[in-house]
Amino acid sequence: xxxxxxxxxxxxxxxxxxxxxxxxxxxxxxxxxxxxxxxxxxxxxxxxxxxxxxxxxxxxxxxxxxxxxxxxxxxxxxxxxxxxxxxxxxxxxxxxxxxxxxxxxxxxxxxxxxxxxxxxxxxxxxxxxxxxxxxxxxxx
Amino acid sequence: xxxxxxxxxxxxxxxxxxxxxxxxxxxxxxxxxxxxxxxxxxxxxxxxxxxxxxxxxxxxxxxxxxxxxxxxxxxxxxxxxxxxxxxxxxxxxxxxxxxxxxxxxxxxxxxxxxxxxxxxxxxxxxxxxxxxxxxxxxxxxxxxxxxxxxxxxxxxxxxxxxxxxxxxxxxxxxxxxxxxxxxxxxxxxxxxxxxxxxxxxxxxxxxxxxxxxxxx
Numbered sequence: 001x002x003x004x005x006x007x008x009x010x011x012x013x014x015x016x017x018x019x020x021x022x023x024x025x026x027x028x029x030x031x032x033x034x035x036x037x038x039x040x041x042x043x044x045x046x047x048x049x050x051x052x053x054x055x056x057x058x059x060x061x062x063x064x065x066x067x068x069x070x071x072x073x074x075x076x077x078x079x080x081x082x083x084x085x086x087x088x089x090x091x092x093x094x095x096x097x098x099x100x101x102x103x104x105x106x107x108x109x110x111x112x113x114x115x116x117x118x119x120x121x122x123x124x125x126x127x128x129x130x131x132x133x134x135x136x137x138x139x140x
Numbered sequence: 141x142x143x144x145x146x147x148x149x150x151x152x153x154x155x156x157x158x159x160x161x162x163x164x165x166x167x168x169x170x171x172x173x174x175x176x177x178x179x180x181x182x183x184x185x186x187x188x189x190x191x192x193x194x195x196x197x198x199x200x201x202x203x204x205x206x207x208x209x210x211x212x213x214x215x216x217x218x219x220x221x222x223x224x225x226x227x228x229x230x231x232x233x234x235x236x237x238x239x240x241x242x243x244x245x246x247x248x249x250x251x252x253x254x255x256x257x258x259x260x261x262x263x264x265x266x267x268x269x270x271x272x273x274x275x276x277x278x279x280x281x282x283x284x285x286x287x288x289x290x291x292x293x294x295x296x297x298x299x300x301x302x303x304x305x306x307x308x309x310x311x312x313x314x315x316x317x318x319x320x321x322x323x324x325x326x327x328x329x330x331x332x333x334x335x336x337x338x339x340x341x342x343x344x345x346x347x348x349x350x351x352x353x354x355x356x
Contacts, residue, residue, distance in 0.1 A: 062314045062315065062318045063313070063314025063317065063318065064314070065314070082275045085275070086275075099311075101311065101335055103315065103331075104346075104349050105349050105350070105352055105353050106315070106318055106319065106322065106324070106326075106353060107315060107319060107324075107326040107327075107330070107331045107349070107352040107353035108330060108331060108334045108344075108346075108348060108349035108352040108353075109331070109334040109335045109338075110334070110346065110349070111337075111338045111343040111344070112275050112338055113343075114346070118346070119346070122346050122349070123349065132318070134311070134314050134315065136307075136310055136311035136314065137307055137310060137311070
């Protein structure tokens, strides 16, 4: 599977508002472009004088989970797994009752408070952290 | 039920053994216990947590209230000329127990748990609820009786809270299928517990992740 040639996009801050976009997302097709209000163009998320390097995260879908059209994201080290889950859920327009899990090593779900920076230090390679995400309903 | 998800008692015990092996390496405290009369067994972990008390400083001006452990370093005394008297109330030690059992009817592992004060008083579900991570609360609040129930421990015969296993197959299947696709075997117990554990305050150290899967 060829990687997309685009450069890593910046993950918007947690408070990014939901934007407009098509509502239909089927498992077989890639998701539409991210909403324009999410401010994902490179550089806009870097605060002045910030020396904190962001982590390149590659998101891969597991199972019937919709594939994100944009897979590579630059994420702050302190972003938590839960923050990332919330972001992907918004991006994929999942409903509240659907759950999303993120795995490292395609098999282990880090705790919600785990930081991306820590995960990168433990499981990153080739300058990036690969995370698999999976939509499911685990309870209820 | 598809063949892929078949998970018998023997397989359960094997994965638990591997899990416990790593637990011993990192001192994570999991143990295997067997019932006296038969070959059934389960994994368990007990740990104690100090539920912080509330330190209230009485001042002439606005009260500075914070919750912290009653240790010298943690206290932040406001600097002013007023006389400060402080009282510490309500700090307690809570004993948490987590048991992983095999469910014959669902053919998956099930997480049993309970919490109590040192004098034996059990924590009510609503107290346990406070320990649940915010991100799970909204979903589980919708139908809590489908998610956490109180049941008799199959081996100990005592009341425990149980995280209902009816959806376990649903979230484990994609992970299992994916592992088959990439020719890597996974430790079902490690993967499963990494997902359900945090819901009830049980977080697995990251080092388990390295043992969660390996190339076949």
